[in-house]
Amino acid sequence: MPSPTILFAAKSEKWAEYEPALRMALQKAGVDTTGLTTEADPAEVDYIIYAPNSGLQDFTPFTRAKAVLSLWAGVEDIVGNETITMPLARMVDYGLTQGMLEFVMGHVLRYHLMIDDFLAGQDGVWRPNLVPPLARDRKVTILGLGVLGAAAAQSLARIGFDVAGWSRSPKSIEGIACYHGEDGLFDAMRHAEILVTLLPDTAATRGLINQTTLAALPHGAKIINPGRGSLIEDAALLAALDTGKIAAATLDVFTIEPLPASHPYWRHPRVTVTPHIASATRAETASETIAENIRRGEAGETLLHLVDRAAGY
Known part of the structure; x- marks a missing residue:
């Protein structure tokens, strides 16, 4: 079997990070790495390992390409590119899932255990009545029940939280109260003392957390958006924070990044800003996913994590 030509199309500084990990993962998957490169005749390329912030935007010359394999979990910057006519796979891997899971678990527990209240109360006053409930008495809702959302929901349920989840289409996850559709959204929101948003960026989800949906949350709810x-x-969120309807928010992602220094989120006493670090693509684990898809492509098997262009994810 000839060696496939595998084009790495990402910012140049990423090559030093990814090349050794990709070669190791490809070799373990039984794929010849001779054709792994950052430069190639487009007509000879079989697979494109792709970061949307690279210089490659026109895929028309890649007439032989079997797939575009994204290094990013989100594909909102890719699905609208009409020159991508070959299969497109998004990044789903252990590192991304575990990183997101740890972020969500950490901040849910932070709010559940009222850690911020204790940090703010280091004033010499003894407050023995400031006791958090048990996890079973704390209601958490996850918006988005894809790979990341389902993993977070199941992990929270395993340590006792009363967990609900919402998705656009029906889902069934053992131990999770699953809601879907417009009516289900408000049922899920009413359940959320702590709300975690893990939805993709699509036309149907933009602005989903607005004045109307925020009003459905219990008074004093907390929001985590990774x-x-x-x-x-x-x-709408800032207004809800100012009235106390929303007690606190941890925000990791923003419509403009980096978040401008003048943005009111930075100064709001009830907002925690983190710089889009909830879950990062790690070269070692991402390379394993890429290598498996190339192995599958060479074997004529169905690729993993294919994007539904119509749905946008």
Whole structure:
């Protein structure tokens, strides 16, 4: 079997990070690495390992390409590219899932255990009545029940939280109260003392957290958004924070990144800003996913994590 030509199309500084990991993962998958390169005749390329912030935007010359394999979990910057006519796979890997899971678990537990209240109360006053409930008495809702959302929901349920989840289409996850559709969204929101948003960026999800949906949350609810900045209407959230309807928010993603220094989120006493670090693509684990898809492509098997262009994810 001839060696496939595998084009790495990402920012140049990423090549030093990814090349050794990709070669190791490809070799373990039984794929010849001779054709792994950053430069190639487009007509000879079989697979494109792709980061949307690279210089490659026109895929028309890649007439032989069997697949575009994205290094990013989100594909909102790719699905609208009409020159991508070959199969497109998004990044789903252990590192991304575990990183997101740890971020969500950490901040849910932070709010559940009222850690911020204790940090703010280091004033010499003894407050023995400030006791958090048990996890079984704390209601958490996950918006988005894809790979990341389902993993977070199941992990929270395993340690006792009362977990609900919402998705656009029906889902069934053992131990999770699953809602779907417009009516189900409000049922899920009413359940959320702590709301975690893990939805993709699509036309149907942009601005989903707005004045109307925020009003459905219990008074004093807390929000954690490591999903997409476009999910939240900033003015509506800031207004809800100012009235106390929302007690606190941890925001990792924003409509403009880096978040401008003048943005009111930085100064709001009830907002924690983290710089899009909830889950990063790690070369070692991402390379394993890429290598498996190339192995599958060479064997004529169905690729993993194919994007539904119509749905946008």
